[in-house]
Amino acid sequence: MNTIIVPREWRRVAEEIKHGAKTGIILGRTDSGKSTLCKYLIQTWTASRVRVGYVDSDLGQSTIGFPTTVSLKIYDTPHHPRNDANPPYLQFVGNTAPDGFLVQTLHAVKMMADKSRQQGAEITLIDTAGFIDGPVARILKQHKIEMLRPQWILALQAGDEMEHLLKGYEKMGWQVIRLTCSEHVAARSQAERQKYRTEKYKAYFKHARLTDCSLHRVVFPSCILGTGERIDPSVLPNKLCIHAPNRPYLEKCGNELLIIADAADALIPVSPLKESFGVASVILIERDGLKDLLVGLNDDNNCTWDLAPSLIPTLLPAN
Template identity: 30%
Template sequence: MNKAKYTQEVPEDRKEVLKIIQEAKKPLKIMILGGVDSGKTTLTVYLANELLSQGFRVAIVDSDIGQKGILPPAVISLGFPEGIFTSLEEIRPVKHYFVGTITPNQFFGEMVTGVGLLVNEAIKRKADVVIIDTTGLVHGSGVELKRMKIEITKPDLILALQRKNELEDILKPFESKTRVIRLEISENARLHTREERRDIRREKWKKYFENSKEYVLDLRKFYITGTLMFQGREIIEEEKSILENLFKWIVFYGRKIIDKYFVVKADIGAFPRSFDKNIMKAIDLENLSNLIVGFIDKNGFCLGLGILKLINFKELKAHVVTPLTEAELSNAVEIRFGRIRVREDGEELGLLNRDAL
């Protein structure tokens, strides 16, 4: 299930980096950068274990939302390994920040906010060394994402794993501000296909939700975020009838937010429909089924994930499957909507665009 396992058979430059970290002033923040399958998590596991064996208090911020080691996917997680460990999955998280999808595209705000908050939390909890594991998005918009992560966390050390020069656009602006060490990619690093990465996620989703229970939750008792679906005012019957007749829809629920409508609907008949997206947002009811949601506490951290099964819009009650207990759910003040649909068996059903909800 995990690509990265603890091994002491590493290139010599890793051992040199370890000496630098051991001798550096603490607390020390380290950000690891690299493309897909460059060995970032393997390096994280190696450094963390070696530092633990030297008596340092190590924190790991796992922000690789698509290939998470610390469960579950779709969140950024903070963990403090208590002893030697084989893979990140063994680490019990102390905090999560909800992103709600498996790709950082369209979610830069959540990625930067989550990493920043969790690094601060690690320092507050007296970590000697904070290791930040990142996603493999390092080209195009990924350059800007990494820039923002570096600016918000201000790492003392950046470890750059690159095959050629693919990280230079990220690194050059920061070489005068922080220490950058370029590392070779291990000959043991293996590229995984998209299907293999999806299979790995499937097993992780399945493991996270394996002991889940279904709850019926009164949405009026929570703040609802990550969606426009409950903003503004509820539409009246006359508006509902007009929309249904105009577009041949069944409208299950609708709101009007200033001068824009948001409706949950199902099509009657298969034919093209067009409307001005500046005044209308519509989502198919089926796209809400199996949608990942996050349960958020009063401090903005994610207590855990749930799978939305259905919403009774008349009573504003949601049926949600989650491994959280009733006691844990009692600490949630907010339900935040994600953008990936997943079944309890781990099968991913698809991603929604950021603006879909």
């Protein structure tokens, strides 16, 4: 904080909302200073013996966590960069942007906000991504606010770039506090942001090791993989033969038939397969798309373990 000139209004707001607020959400465009504001608030409040939970939901430029995750850290003492290593709570989303992952992102934020309260945080700060333009951004932000029901919304603006969101929130009864961006926040190029993610990946996987895991020891919540009846392709009649470089992996579960083949352009007799197995859909996954795949491993409470997940090219059976 000694290297940043904090705007006077930041100091005023920190004192104003310190008492009585339980949850707050920070909105702003990319490079508006959201994370800087959060660090300032954490330092200010913990110096007054307020326990603060910091939920970092910026999937691509996470401050305390790992790209593709929503993370939580509880602060009892003033913020220090070294405290950002190995956040105690993570929730894997699986992408560096919320596009196409809205449900997963909302679920992860809710889990981390609930965990913050369970850990005794008096104030929970939700730091968001700079995703504010377009209908998808509006949907994500609106449902996040409805879900968290914060006592206040802190909006960092250089001009009026978020008024299309803020005026609507105010009409719905939410308390919005507008703040100007710090003049000392440095903008980063797309290349710099990509480099930041790469460095995060390298640091996280520095001591990672390869490991084999049986397909039937894990659960894939959004896929039938490992939950159905495996089918040996060698016993299929000629009219159901799947022409691919290597034998495909087949599994039937309920009304679906899963096929994992070496190439997406493998010749699949979809209609005969549906008729023969009595399924409504045939799902084809290219095996190469499952190699070097980043995954999150969750515990019994569905929280992601904070460990370096293995790159698992041998997770699937060879045949």
